Amino acid sequence: MRFDNYQTDGFFDEMFDAQGGPRPGANLVMERINALPPEELVRRQKAAERALLHLGITFNVYGDSSGTERIFPFDIVPRIVQGDEWAIMEKGLKQRVHALNLFIHDVYNEQKIIKDKVIPEELIYSADGYRKACVGLKPPKGIWCHITGTDLVRHGDGNYYVLEDNLRCPSGVSYVLENRAIMKRTFPMVFEACSVQPVTDYPSRLFELLQSLAPSIVGGPMVAVWTPGVYNSAYFEHSFLAQQMGVQLVEGRDLEVNRGRVMMRTTKGLERVDVLYRRIDDDFIDPRVFRSDSMLGVPGLMAAYQAGNVALANAPGTGVADDKAIYAYVPDIIRYYLDEEPIVRNVPTYACWRDDDRRYVLENLENLVVKAVNESGGYGMLVGPHSTAAEREEFARRIIAKPRNYIAQPTLSLSRVPVLTDDHFEGRHVDLRPYILYGTDETFVLPGGLTRVALKKGSLVVNSSQGGGSKDTWVIDSSCPPTLSDPSAA
Amino acid sequence: MLSRVAESIYWMNRYIERAENVARFIDANFHMILDLPRGASEQWQPLVNTTGDHEVFAERYGSASRDKVIEFLAFDRENPNSILSCLRAARENARSVREYISSEMWQQLNTFYLTVNDAARDSHSMDLPHQFFVDIMMSSHLFVGVTESTMSHGEGWHFGRVGRMIERADKTSRILDVKYYILLPSVDYIGTPFDSILWGALLRSASAFEMYLKRHGRIDPEKIADFLLLDTKFPRAIHSCLNTAEISMRNITGQPRGTFCNRADRTLGKLLADMDYTTIEDVLDTGLHEYLDQLQSRLNQLGGAINDTFFTLRPVAPTGEGRAE
Numbered sequence: 001m002r003f004d005n006y007q008t009d010g011f012f013d014e015m016f017d018a019q020g021g022p023r024p025g026a027n028l029v030m031e032r033i034n035a036l037p038p039e040e041l042v043r044r045q046k047a048a049e050r051a052l053l054h055l056g057i058t059f060n061v062y063g064d065s066s067g068t069e070r071i072f073p074f075d076i077v078p079r080i081v082q083g084d085e086w087a088i089m090e091k092g093l094k095q096r097v098h099a100l101n102l103f104i105h106d107v108y109n110e111q112k113i114i115k116d117k118v119i120p121e122e123l124i125y126s127a128d129g130y131r132k133a134c135v136g137l138k139p140p141k142g143i144w145c146h147i148t149g150t151d152l153v154r155h156g157d158g159n160y161y162v163l164e165d166n167l168r169c170p171s172g173v174s175y176v177l178e179n180r181a182i183m184k185r186t187f188p189m190v191f192e193a194c195s196v197q198p199v200t201d202y203p204s205r206l207f208e209l210l211q212s213l214a215p216s217i218v219g220g221p222m223v224a225v226w227t228p229g230v231y232n233s234a235y236f237e238h239s240f241l242a243q244q245m246g247v248q249l250v251e252g253r254d255l256e257v258n259r260g261r262v263m264m265r266t267t268k269g270l271e272r273v274d275v276l277y278r279r280i281d282d283d284f285i286d287p288r289v290f291r292s293d294s295m296l297g298v299p300g301l302m303a304a305y306q307a308g309n310v311a312l313a314n315a316p317g318t319g320v321a322d323d324k325a326i327y328a329y330v331p332d333i334i335r336y337y338l339d340e341e342p343i344v345r346n347v348p349t350y351a352c353w354r355d356d357d358r359r360y361v362l363e364n365l366e367n368l369v370v371k372a373v374n375e376s377g378g379y380g381m382l383v384g385p386h387s388t389a390a391e392r393e394e395f396a397r398r399i400i401a402k403p404r405n406y407i408a409q410p411t412l413s414l415s416r417v418p419v420l421t422d423d424h425f426e427g428r429h430v431d432l433r434p435y436i437l438y439g440t441d442e443t444f445v446l447p448g449g450l451t452r453v454a455l456k457k458g459s460l461v462v463n464s465s466q467g468g469g470s471k472d473t474w475v476i477d478s479s480c481p482p483t484l485s486d487p488s489a490a
Numbered sequence: 491m492l493s494r495v496a497e498s499i500y501w502m503n504r505y506i507e508r509a510e511n512v513a514r515f516i517d518a519n520f521h522m523i524l525d526l527p528r529g530a531s532e533q534w535q536p537l538v539n540t541t542g543d544h545e546v547f548a549e550r551y552g553s554a555s556r557d558k559v560i561e562f563l564a565f566d567r568e569n570p571n572s573i574l575s576c577l578r579a580a581r582e583n584a585r586s587v588r589e590y591i592s593s594e595m596w597q598q599l600n601t602f603y604l605t606v607n608d609a610a611r612d613s614h615s616m617d618l619p620h621q622f623f624v625d626i627m628m629s630s631h632l633f634v635g636v637t638e639s640t641m642s643h644g645e646g647w648h649f650g651r652v653g654r655m656i657e658r659a660d661k662t663s664r665i666l667d668v669k670y671y672i673l674l675p676s677v678d679y680i681g682t683p684f685d686s687i688l689w690g691a692l693l694r695s696a697s698a699f700e701m702y703l704k705r706h707g708r709i710d711p712e713k714i715a716d717f718l719l720l721d722t723k724f725p726r727a728i729h730s731c732l733n734t735a736e737i738s739m740r741n742i743t744g745q746p747r748g749t750f751c752n753r754a755d756r757t758l759g760k761l762l763a764d765m766d767y768t769t770i771e772d773v774l775d776t777g778l779h780e781y782l783d784q785l786q787s788r789l790n791q792l793g794g795a796i797n798d799t800f801f802t803l804r805p806v807a808p809t810g811e812g813r814a815e
Contacts, residue, residue, distance in 0.1 A: 061671065
C-alpha cells in the first residue's frame, strides 16, 4: 500500500506539505510504508488490534449481552511532530500551566486579578468549576493543578491553538503509553531509526510528583490512585497508572477518615494514606462538602485535606480555570501573572456576555462554532457551517436567554493525517493532547501526547464516545536526518 | 493489603478453579459414556447433580440430555456456575485488581475468557469436545503456573491459594458424594468391565486415575474414597487441599501452627486437625454421604469466616454484584 494517490484536499496535513511531499521527519515513515508489500500493512494493523484486545484495552458495547467488546480504534500510521516545533510548544505549555496555577491560587485567596479588574468577578463565581469550599485553601507547596492534559489543534495556517485546558482529571495518557508499546512491536526498525522521544518515563515522573506532595511524615509516603470503580470509562487507565507506579488503587469504599486522617481498609485493619491521585470529580469526593448523594466519596475527606493530613492531586476547585468563559481570558492571565506574551495561541473567542461580541456572534452564526461553557465531550455545540437554519435559531434563542453560558469561536480547519481505510489512505482530522506534570522543582511535558482522530470521514469530533480513535505521536528530532541501517527492514 | 483486593483475588482463583472442575467433570463423563452400552444417556443427569444446580436445570431445560447439559454447564450465561460465567466473573474480579496482579496473569485470564466466549458462539466448538475441555483445563493450569512464577508470594498470592484450595476441596467432595452412591448400587455392572470404567471415570473426574493406580494398584471403592478424601500427597485430595490452604492461612495471619487469632484460621485449623486424625473406616462408620455433607457445610462456614474476618471491614457494601457460592 502506498501514499502515491493520497490527497491532502487543501487541508493542512501533518505528514505531507501542500505540494504532496513528505514533511521533514516524515519521509522515512513514508518510504518504509511504501516499501511494504500491499497486505503487510493491513496485517500489522490487524496484529496491533489483536494485541490491544488481548491486553484488555477495551470497552463494552452497550446493550450487547453476548459479551462483545471493542478496542478503542487505533491507526498504526504514526503522527509525526517536528522536534523544533515541539520545543516551542513545550515552553508554551509550561508557561500556560504555570500562569493557570497562579490564577487558581489567586482566585481562592487574595483575588488580585479581580481587584485589578482583569476578569469580572461574576464570571468567576458563576463558573461551573468554582468551589466555594476552596476559598482560603492553601494546598501543599501552593500547587493546585499537578496534572494537565491540554487539548491542542492545528489550524490551516499551520499554527497550534489551545482548545481546552483540562485541569481537572484529564484522561488518555495510558493510551499514549500503550499505543507506544504497540508501535514498537509494529514498526521496530523505523522506530529505532527515527529517534522518537520516549514517553515511557511518565509513570515514574508522576509517582515522584505525587510523593513530593506528601505531608512531612516519618517513613515513605503512601500514595494511592483513587478510582470511581470498574464501571468508569477510564477505569483501565486508573488501574494502569496504579500498576505502573506500583501504588494502591483504591475506591471510595476502601477509604475512611479516622481522627482527621484518611485511612484505607486492609486485611490487617486501617492503614494511613498520604497522597491521593484522585480520578473522580470534585462533586463526588466528600458528601459532607460537595454532593451529599455521592456514593463514591469519603465523608470528612475535605476536612482532612484542609488540615494538611492528606494531599490531593489535582486540588479541588481547579475547574474554575477550565471554564470556557475563563478560557477567553487566559492570554490576559498569562500577561497578568508572568508579564510575558503567551507562546501558544488561544483560539480567538467571542464572549457572548459582552454586548459587542454577542451581536457579532448572532450575526455570524453560520461561520462560527458556538459552545456551551459548561459542557464537554463535544456536546452542547453548534458547528455553524454544518448547521441547519433551525439549529441556528435554537442557539440564537439560547444565547439571548443566557449569554453567560455561551462562547463562540471561528471554525478552525483542523489539520489532517493519513489513516488506513480498507485498502488505501485517507485524510482524517486530528487534535493533540499533551500531558503536563507541574511540580515544585520542574515542569514536565510528555513529548507528543495523545493524538485523537475523527475516524468518520469529514468529521471534526475526535472524542472516543463519538467515533474517535487514536494514533501514536512521534516527536522526532528533525535536526539530525533519520537513517535506517538496513533499508529493506521496516 | 486492601480488603477489597484480597477478596477479589480470592474469588478470581475460586472461579477459575470452578471452571476447570466443571470442564473436567464434563470431559470425564463424555469418556465414560463412550465406553458404556447404548442407552446410558441417563448418566448426564448425575453430572448436573454434582454441581448442585439440578433444580435450576430442571426448571429451564427439563430432562437431561448431552447437548442440554453441556449447554447448561459450559456456555449458559444465566447459570452463574457455567464455565463461561465463572470465567467472566474471574475476569471481572481480575479487572478490579489488575494493578495488583501481574500483567501476565491478567493477559492469560483475559485470553482464556475471550477464547471460551468465542467458542460459546461457535456452533462447531463441540465437534471435538475432548480437545475443548482439555484446553480449558490447560488454560487454568497455565494461569496457576503464571501466577506461581510472576506474582510475589505475598499476602495476595496466599489469599488466592486459599480460595483455590477451598474451591478444589469442595468440588472433589461433591464429585465423590454424587458418584459414589450412583456407582455402589449398580450391581449389574459388578465384576464386568463396566465396573472399572465407572470407577475409573470417578477418578478421572478428579484427574486422579493414574496417581491412584500408583498408590493403590487396583480399583477398589473404599480405597478410592480414601484416596480422594484423605491422601496427603495428591493435590486434588481434600486433605491435601486443606493442608495447603492452612499453610497459606498461617502466612496471612502470621500464626504458628496449632494456634489461632481469628474465626477464619480457627475454623480451618480445626477442620484440618480433624482430617489429620481421621481414617477411612471412621468415615464409613459415619457414612460417606453424611461425612461429606458435614464437610461441605464446614467448608461453607470457612468461606463465611474468611469473608467476615478479612473482607468485610466496611459498614456497607454499595455494589450490587452478587457472588455465586
